[in-house]
Amino acid sequence: MSLTAVGLSLIFGVMRVVNFAHGDMMVWGMYLAWLLATRLGIDPYLGFVVCAAALFVLGAAVQRGLVDRIVDAPHEMQILLMLGVALILENAALLAFGPEPIRVRSPLAAATWYVGPLYVDVARLLTFAVAVALTAALYVFLFRTDLGRSIRAAADNPYGALVIGTDVRRVYAVAFGVGAACVGAAGALTAPILPFSPALGLSVSIASFNIVIIGGMGSLLGAFIGGLLVSVAESLGAVFLKPSLKELVSFSLLILILLFRPAGLFGKRAP
């Protein structure tokens, strides 16, 4: 979940584009993992690399073909554009795979490790570990490589980056692609844990907006911590209230943050 938010945060932070199709991209990542697992017998924990690559292409194509044309238009138009893309992606998944929730079987998902009195679900542990590793890798990419630096430069000041010779359009496409690749990987990694259906996309989109706002727009660390925070808050809500009320906790949190700290807990810029 955190990884999804990290991808969203990257897209928003760099391009100020609100990607409403985010959750649906994740669902496509999940279905790709399912196809790989059932047709080719590739375990999702290896298949996520393929999913990430496929989503990178999709993300870069959406950026190049659609968002690029209206990058200077008011924010509302971008929201509507991505809403259109979300509708297309969600219902294309519905057409292709049907409405029934499915689940990817991974031999690892059934395994459990006993560590003294504790038992650990291997699938969840592995998902968490890969998510942490990918976030760290993304961090290194953004701060230690030339391409990463130009992404951050374009985010900070697109005109300035253009002046010093950065191909801003290419950088945008890469950033959008990397963001989409993150959700693709996140989708593939959560596919063995969580049953999924095309309708999941919308709630994932909303949940990741939630996390990004709470953690702070454009801050990768914030998105990661925000993801953990929201999960913990929801779990506590499920324990102390009814399980079906757990989303209420995160939405109430979202409203409070929006009103009192719209830049998020870790964001630097005010909107």
Added chain:
Amino acid sequence: MIWLGLAAVAALLALPAVLGPYALTIVINILFFAYLGQAWNIVGGYAGQLSAGHAAFVGVGGYATAVLAAETGLTPWIGMVIGAVLAAALGGVIGYLGFRFGLRGFYFVLLTVAFAEVCRIVVNNWERVGGAVGLYITFTGDPRQMSFQDDRAWYYFALALLLLATAIVWTLERRRFGIYLTAIREDETACEALGVDTLRYKLLAMMLSSFLTGLAGAFYAYRYSSLQPNAIFGVPLSVEIILRPIVGGAGTLLGPIVGSFILTPLGELSRAWFGQGGWHGAHLIVYGILLVAVVLFVPQGAVPWATERLRRRGRGNAPEGARTRQGRA
């Protein structure tokens, strides 16, 4: 222009006489969604505050009406107004918080979505009003219980709602209030500098819009004889409400109506067409493609695009003034 409008109304009044039952159902949906779009248009189009949580007002209006009828036996015709008042109160709370704390653009969108989702979850867990199962309304065929044997009654009900909302918006356009709203959309900071109480006008627009949307709740509940929290408070309904004015032209009198006449039949026909082959969801792909196309090629919507075309043809060259609104929703 006025004569053309009157002619259109007369045509709409006479229309049920020539329509078959299936066509009549489609036209009822066209009118109903045009009404919802027109209600949204006040705050989303004229004032430029993109609310993506209007389903909340439909839900509050519908639930208030149905629960009052079930618990106290109050006729839905009065319950509908009470429901709309409650919806307006909710709109007031959301609007006050959002505008007072200066949330704009995407942040306002998210706030409205969050409130609608909170409503959905609360109603889902509130057993007294049916919980996740929802409420069902028994068919009585009694007009006093807002239950009609004849679909033509629903047609005139929807038409009356649409005419009401359109008359309100038409009046708004000619009043200072409406002009303030347009000015706020175009440049809010300049408005404040000129001494316009922007908070007050945005709030009034939000409450008027949510009141009208609340009225639609009763129509929705009694027409479909059921209320499901996930459907009536859900984000998909909010999106349906927004789509029509955007496609037709947000912030124009005829935008939501034209948008509904384009989108609703397209949606219904593709649903029927693809649904036969078991291709559910295909009509939403059509909506998605249309939305992307509108944003990319006619961002101002169909009505402003068409009027500009007509004006150009009339004068032979493009007037500069017609382009000022381009690119704004």
